[in-house]
Amino acid sequence: MLVNSKEMLFKARKEGYGVAQPNVWDLHSLRAVIQGCEEKRSPVIVALAEVHFDYIDPYEIMNMARFYMEKADIPIAMHLDHGNTFEACVNAIRAGFTSVMLDASMLSFEENVKRTTEVVKIAHKCGVTVEAELGHVGQGEDYEKIDKDLKDLFTNPEQAQEFVDLTGVDSLAVAIGTAHGEYKGTPKIDLTRLKEIRNMVNVPLVLHGGSGTGDNTLKKCIDMGISKINICTDLMKAGAAAVNSVLNEKNYIDLGMAGEEGIKKCLQRYIDVFGCVGKA
Numbered sequence: 001m002l003v004n005s006k007e008m009l010f011k012a013r014k015e016g017y018g019v020a021q022p023n024v025w026d027l028h029s030l031r032a033v034i035q036g037c038e039e040k041r042s043p044v045i046v047a048l049a050e051v052h053f054d055y056i057d058p059y060e061i062m063n064m065a066r067f068y069m070e071k072a073d074i075p076i077a078m079h080l081d082h083g084n085t086f087e088a089c090v091n092a093i094r095a096g097f098t099s100v101m102l103d104a105s106m107l108s109f110e111e112n113v114k115r116t117t118e119v120v121k122i123a124h125k126c127g128v129t130v131e132a133e134l135g136h137v138g139q140g141e142d143y144e145k146i147d148k149d150l151k152d153l154f155t156n157p158e159q160a161q162e163f164v165d166l167t168g169v170d171s172l173a174v175a176i177g178t179a180h181g182e183y184k185g186t187p188k189i190d191l192t193r194l195k196e197i198r199n200m201v202n203v204p205l206v207l208h209g210g211s212g213t214g215d216n217t218l219k220k221c222i223d224m225g226i227s228k229i230n231i232c233t234d235l236m237k238a239g240a241a242a243v244n245s246v247l248n249e250k251n252y253i254d255l256g257m258a259g260e261e262g263i264k265k266c267l268q269r270y271i272d273v274f275g276c277v278g279k280a
């Protein structure tokens with residue numbers, strides 16, 4: 001069933017597990033994700049990022065998603081990942097998404113507050129939950145600069161609750177050392193900072209850049225207060241590897257179906273790590 005992410009994430013926060021936010025980019029990744037979570041009886045936040053609108057349009061994916069969600073007996077939120085503008089968020093809400101992220105994390109605190117508040121106002125009128133990001137989660141390819149540049153972009157614990165109070169946001173993505181894409185170097189996560197943020201902030205916290213962070217670290221992050229973990233790169237890698245292995249045996253394949261199984265298994269493994277099995 002289609003729901004927003006509010007109850008799902010507060011339950012996760014209360015019971016101390018993590019909800020997966022797998023990214024999808026086509027019909028097959030969508031099918032893999034919904035089937036994978038149904039088999040695990042796990043709630044899920046299915047995400048389409050604005051950078052993938054060229055692959056698939058929010059209306060297009062929402063129509064497909066409705067078909068599968070009618071049959072799936074688990075809570076599913078449809079989420080816009082990294083919406084850059086008010087317009088992108090409104091477009092996703094109009095398409096039927098139940099959750100949106102407005103990412104103004106590269107702007108000043110004041111501008112981030114202003115833009116997030118605008119989205120919260122309209123989203124809450126529509127029963128849609130909003131995620132924002134304070135501090136900035138960078139790219140894995142820049143990771144060797146972590147001790148210099150990336151650390152300056154970490155979330156400031158003192159500012160975090162102020163941000164939540166000013167904006168009315170439902171969940172908050174934090175920058176504590178994870179990165180998008182593939183890490184160039186070893187991930188170093190600031191768990192002390194995470195704990196501080198968790199103690200100060202009264203909404204569920206979100207971790208971007210889950211792929212490649214490592215199971216033990218992700219488990220620690222959940223223990224220290226993360227309620228939602230975003231996974232994209234590892235799902236794409238698993239899909240590609242599954243396609244490759246079929247190609248090694250045959251020179252004709254059903255591309256999408258070959259990838260689906262790989263994506264599903266990869267996500268299901270993460271759901272085990274996050275402790276979200278049976279929480280639907």
Ligand SMILES: [Zn+2]
Nearest residue numbers: 180208209230
């Ligand atoms: Zn992200």
